[in-house]
Amino acid sequence: MLYNSTQNAREVVSSAQAIAQGISKDGGLFVPQEFPKYDKADFQALLAMDYRGRAKKVFSDFLTDFTEEEIIDCVSKAYTSEKFGGSNPAPMAYTKLGDTPLNVLELWHGPTCAFKDMALQILPHLLTKSLKKTYDGKDAVILVATSGDTGKAALEGFKDVEHTKIIVFYPVDGVSPMQKHQMNTQEGSNVTVCAIKGNFDDAQTGVKKIFTTPEISEKLAENNMLFSSANSINWGRLLPQIVYYISAYCDLVNDGKIALGDKINVVVPTGNFGNILASYYAGLMGLPVAKFICASNSNNVLTDFINTGIYDKNRDFYTTMSPSMDILVSSNLERLLYKLSGDSDVSTKEWMDSLKSTGKYEVSDEVKAVIREKFFGGFCGEEQTQSIINRLFTQSGYLCDTHTAVAVNVYEQYVKNTGDTTPSVIASTASPYKFSKAVLKAVSPDCTLPETEFEMVDMLFDISKMPVPAPLASLKDKKARFSDVTEVDKMPEYVLSALSIE
Ligand SMILES: *Cc1c(COP(=O)(O)O)cnc(C)c1O
Numbered sequence: 001m002l003y004n005s006t007q008n009a010r011e012v013v014s015s016a017q018a019i020a021q022g023i024s025k026d027g028g029l030f031v032p033q034e035f036p037k038y039d040k041a042d043f044q045a046l047l048a049m050d051y052r053g054r055a056k057k058v059f060s061d062f063l064t065d066f067t068e069e070e071i072i073d074c075v076s077k078a079y080t081s082e083k084f085g086g087s088n089p090a091p092m093a094y095t096k097l098g099d100t101p102l103n104v105l106e107l108w109h110g111p112t113c114a115f116k117d118m119a120l121q122i123l124p125h126l127l128t129k130s131l132k133k134t135y136d137g138k139d140a141v142i143l144v145a146t147s148g149d150t151g152k153a154a155l156e157g158f159k160d161v162e163h164t165k166i167i168v169f170y171p172v173d174g175v176s177p178m179q180k181h182q183m184n185t186q187e188g189s190n191v192t193v194c195a196i197k198g199n200f201d202d203a204q205t206g207v208k209k210i211f212t213t214p215e216i217s218e219k220l221a222e223n224n225m226l227f228s229s230a231n232s233i234n235w236g237r238l239l240p241q242i243v244y245y246i247s248a249y250c251d252l253v254n255d256g257k258i259a260l261g262d263k264i265n266v267v268v269p270t271g272n273f274g275n276i277l278a279s280y281y282a283g284l285m286g287l288p289v290a291k292f293i294c295a296s297n298s299n300n301v302l303t304d305f306i307n308t309g310i311y312d313k314n315r316d317f318y319t320t321m322s323p324s325m326d327i328l329v330s331s332n333l334e335r336l337l338y339k340l341s342g343d344s345d346v347s348t349k350e351w352m353d354s355l356k357s358t359g360k361y362e363v364s365d366e367v368k369a370v371i372r373e374k375f376f377g378g379f380c381g382e383e384q385t386q387s388i389i390n391r392l393f394t395q396s397g398y399l400c401d402t403h404t405a406v407a408v409n410v411y412e413q414y415v416k417n418t419g420d421t422t423p424s425v426i427a428s429t430a431s432p433y434k435f436s437k438a439v440l441k442a443v444s445p446d447c448t449l450p451e452t453e454f455e456m457v458d459m460l461f462d463i464s465k466m467p468v469p470a471p472l473a474s475l476k477d478k479k480a481r482f483s484d485v486t487e488v489d490k491m492p493e494y495v496l497s498a499l500s501i502e
Helices: 015-021 040-047 051-062 068-078 123-134 149-158 177-184 200-211 214-222 235-254 274-284 301-308 333-340 345-358 365-374 382-396 402-418 432-443 453-464 470-477 488-498
Strands: 003-005 008-013 030-032 092-097 100-106 139-145 164-171 191-196 225-229 264-269 289-296 310-312 360-362 375-379 424-428
Touching: 003 015, 008 015, 008 345, 015 123, 015 235, 030 235, 030 333, 040 051, 040 235, 051 068, 051 235, 068 123, 092 235, 092 382, 100 235, 100 402, 123 139, 123 149, 123 164, 123 235, 139 149, 139 200, 149 164, 149 177, 149 191, 164 177, 164 200, 164 488, 177 191, 177 432, 177 453, 177 470, 191 200, 191 488, 200 225, 200 488, 214 225, 214 488, 235 264, 235 274, 235 424, 264 274, 264 402, 274 289, 274 333, 289 301, 289 402, 301 310, 301 375, 333 345, 333 365, 345 360, 365 375, 375 402, 382 402, 382 432, 402 424, 402 432, 432 453, 453 470
Parallel strands: 100 424, 139 164, 139 225, 164 191, 264 289, 264 424, 289 375
Antiparallel strands: 003 008, 003 030, 092 100, 310 360
């Protein structure tokens, strides 16, 4: 299977090249030229497998230039019971909100308690193997712009992986205290963490600029290094996310919730559009998905886009209690547009150029029609986020984090609007303990909040009796290693200095 750039279909690469390079030279994103199709017999076979078996099947069908041994090696290093606290790294939980059943796909059982572990535990292994195939002998420099969870998950995934170095930038006031502490205490000899004076989009733009500055790339090349990306634009990030939608469907069948062949909806709390795109790709492979429900917080640029076909990032930016979704430019939407426009690199490039120059674009009527048919977009404000956490906990004893709450709220809106009772999978993207303060305020509005995040964790445990994930419990005693803060325009110098190649 080959991959090409969304902005130049003649830029064609192997999967190893796509993963090693991260982003195409023309600024486009790599996409598979075709999608493997699974029929009933394929699903029948998948039903009998565990998560790792399902992952191996999906990976083999996309990474055709990897050997079977390489894929087995990556999968078995990534999805261990030890790292994910159980044999199924992405288990289902079944609960209810009022009369509405919620099939919750818990994607946060990995080492950083958020869904990005699902991809970032395997990406470093895919990447080192890809580099060996393409740029043998070079060290990969991973630059990450994060709104919180990606940074820590990437650091955990890459720490002490040979032939890699990782530098993470985060917005100084745009992540939770717990997220900050998680990153600043990161262990590993090949890691650097730095805050920037700006928001997530500034960090992301800064990183993109560094990637595309020829002088910086030359300097790296002289020192036998090359840039690669662990952000959700890397194909090696997206592919692992397809697996858990297929696996969730199999679990629903095995648990007697649906019959093989039944349609489902998926509900995804969305920021950069990676997670929901993976579900769409699973749909292209034959997963029977009726509706893709895209849930946003007050930064509702995607809701407007789905409803109007106009993407306009010229609007106020809000810092919310679901910070991993505080995003105005959803990078992975580019891949959806490429697909929906009939693999048109010309249209995709036009829209992306317009986004760059005016902050805005409007898709064609054909694309609008498909979006309206397959997607539902909704958003949820701060108060509703808290009230849904409260209702779900009070009514059903199920505790969810702020991001998942946004999805549950938008799903409720969807059911009210449409009356659609198709069984739905709700992607739950973080442990509630990762956002203890907001969750605590939601379930116990009258409590006096303790001083530190760790006391809040203890208090939330007292109220919910839900076990605190081990990686969060052990953080308390860790000392911070990193405290740098830099201006956005100083990011290039910071990178060169961190790599000791000024
Ligand atoms: C990253 C993240 C999201 C958004 O996912 P995208 O793939 O960027 O749309 C949602 N929730 C949490 C907890 C996250 O970390």
